[in-house]
Amino acid sequence: MRAIRRIPALDGTLQESSLVDERWPVFEALFDDLCALNAERGVETVLAYLPFRNDMVAGPLDKRRARIADIAARQKVRFVDLTPQLRAMRPDSVDLLFISRIPAGSAPGIGGHYTNLGNAWVARLLAERLAEMPVLHGRLSRSIAAQPISRAASSVAP
Secondary structure (H helix, E strand, C coil): CCHHHHHHHHHHHHHHHHHHHHHHHHHHHHHHHHHHHHHCCCCCCEEEECCCHHHHHCCCEEEEEEEHHHHHHHHHEEEEEEEHHHHHHCCHHCCCCCCCCCCCCCCCCCCEEEEEEHHHHHHHHHHHHHHHCCHHCCCCCCCHHCCHHHHHCCCCCC
């Protein structure tokens, strides 16, 4: 498999990266428009990067995240990146965050999405980070951010 990935025409990751690079100006223009619209309305924009399983180790997605962080900095937008928290986890814990076993009859493309536990993990971390924003002081319940993941996920079927 590694030999096949060395051939650019057969490397899906490389092909996807080149498509992203090709379409990057469109993303930047859309984000600039969104920030301008939010500024007109007095709304604070927040950009969040929710990591993939592949973000567990350094790799090609780091370059993309850095570009996203640069765009956020240029627009003076809060950037929430959950990759450091993912990388701090044990690999067997990361396995619990992402769908890897796909039941027969499931919709195509669900592999790699967050599990119920993964969604609870993301929600808790985002709530913690959003609670730090001055505009949300007193509006966002800190009890949500302080709720343990296991308790938050236990109310949802696996």
